[in-house]
Amino acid sequence: MNNENLSREEAAERSALISVDSYDVHVDLTNAKDPEFESYPTATTVRFSCNTPGAETFIDYIHHSIDSIKLNGVELKLDEVVDGARIRLANLKAENVLTIHGRSYYSRSGEGLHRYFDPSDGRVYLYTQYEPSDCRRVFPNFEQPDLKAVFNFRITAPKDWVVSSNAVLESQVTDPSDDSISKRVFAPTAKISTYITAILAGEYFTATTTYKPKSKVNSGDIPLVAYCRQSLKPHFDYDHIFKVTENGLDFFQDLFDYPYPYPKYEQAFVPEYNIGAMENPGLVTFTEDYIFVSGATEDDLEGRTNTICHEMAHMWFGDLVTMKWWDDLWLKESFADFMGTLGAKEANHFEDAWVTFANNRKAWAYMQDQLPTTHPIVADIPHLEAAAQNFDGITYAKGASV
Ligand SMILES: [Zn+2]
Structure with missing residues (x-):
């Protein structure tokens, strides 16, 4: 068409x-x-x-x-x-x-x-x-x-x-x-x-629990659900995912001084996913590469924790408040990229999270900034095709670094 x-x-x-x-x-x-x-x-x-x-x-x-x-x-x-x-x-x-x-x-x-x-x-x-x-x-x-x-x-x-x-x-x-x-x-x-x-x-496998907030600011108990396909169930460490989710909700509700705005928090780990994750309110989707079939390294767990916190920050910044048009995509993505690392460090005690940020995310931004395709963090997005090109190291990592 x-x-x-x-x-x-x-x-x-x-x-x-x-x-x-x-x-x-x-x-x-x-x-x-x-x-x-x-x-x-x-x-x-x-x-x-x-x-x-x-x-x-x-x-x-x-x-x-x-x-x-x-x-x-x-x-x-x-x-x-x-x-x-x-x-x-x-x-x-x-x-x-x-x-x-x-x-x-x-x-x-x-x-x-x-x-x-x-x-x-x-x-x-x-x-x-x-x-x-x-x-x-x-x-x-x-x-x-x-x-x-x-x-x-x-x-x-x-x-x-x-x-x-x-x-x-x-x-x-x-x-x-x-x-x-x-x-x-x-x-x-x-x-x-x-x-x-x-x-x-x-035919998803489903794990459930209830988040009971310890934060001062909160919207009460929230049902948590985690999904994966049945054949990955033996490797699905949903207890760790729930722990990170609960820590994140405690941390962000107090940090943003605003209760979690939706009635449930579900996270689905899905096959053949093109990206890392997506912040659909109440139903976040993740690549199932975040299910570690041969066991998880500390780096694996830190990376997944960062992404869980990144998507969670979007519940407020991106979902509750949203850019008018795609030239302000950076408003939610630079912010969430920063919050993913902050949440990994402050709420989940990955003490080296900012070292990882400097070596991975910031290095990604430096690299993209040297290419002819570099652009200001606040990009000019005249149409949808340009929007689709803009989910990059500038919009995410350079914005977060700044
Ligand atoms: Zn994001």
């Missing part, structure tokens, strides 16, 4: 025109176990307001196919409004209801809803990864960080699967025609950006 590259100007125009109240998103993973199925059905209802009735905008959806689009009760003609990755929405009212039924692709590239079949036991695992703009590969949305909304996720999937999302599970309804399938209904999320929404589904 040739119009995937949203520009900063287009995003600014869109957020000047509309504000989004909520998304109701139903994702149907009934057939995800079957590799013959390359796509899955989605149904999305968006409620949004427009300050200039009669105006026009567009919603983003990188889709397999679209079955129907209804705007304010009127069925739109698909060949008139669907243009590649965008759907044109004309003649807006002050308050709008948009419903789109379509199908989205299972991803094999780690962008969108990634599906993995474990060659060791045939089990299937799915998870989402969106930053900066791959949420639109799963369901239609206004894909830019400053158009935050409440998300109501409903996921239909095999009943014996683990299914999770940002918010807590509210109820589970068995399919009346097939008792092996159920629909999980999740509570409304806080008001968040599209790129940090998340879905996890599959």
Whole structure:
């Protein structure tokens, strides 16, 4: 699709025109176990307001196919409004209801809803990864960080699967025609950006505990969950992960003087992950390289602790408060890179954490700074393709060093 590259100007125009109240998103993973199925059905209802009735905008959806689009009760003609990755929405009212039924692709590239079949036991695992703009590969949305909304996720999937999302599970309804399938209904999320929404589904191994805060500032007890695929369970040292998580929550709640803002803290270690980790509120995803199958060195544990603390700092800086556009990506990443190391040292007693920072992260920044591709920490990001290029040693490590 040739119009995937949203520009900063287009995003600014869109957020000047509309504000989004909520998304109701139903994702149907009934057939995800079957590799013959390359796509899955989605149904999305968006409620949004427009300050200039009669105006026009567009919603983003990188889709397999679209079955129907209804705007304010009127069925739109698909060949008139669907243009590649965008759907044109004309003649807006002050308050709008948009419903789109379509199908989205299972991803094999780690962008969108990634599906993995474990060659060791045939089990299937799915998870989402969106930053900066791959949420639109799963369901239609206004894909830019400053158009935050409440998300109501409903996921239909095999009943014996683990299914999770940002918010807590509210109820589970068995399919009346097939008792092996159920629909999980999740509570409304806080008001968040599209790129940090998340879905996890599959035959994951699950470990749980409850965090009981020792910090002065806190939001009470928080359920903690850690996930990995079944075949890695013998190597999954979740006790250490929980300990670091509890230490981090105690440390950051007092340091930021603001209670942890979400109702649970889950961490999933997932296969074929393109990056280190992602700060989805309430459901952080990590590369499963952080599960150490031949035992962990001190350096391994320090590195994982740093990443756990980095993602945790984002719950406040990145998730609760978010940059308007991607040129301010450094605001959250330089800060989280610094906080990852601070959390490893101060909360988890890795006494050499700043030595590691100087030798690894800062050296990475020096190296990137000598390349022709170097840029100011506050980068010029005119469009999404530039944003995707900017997750680098300048935005993270140079910013943290400064
Ligand atoms: Zn980060």
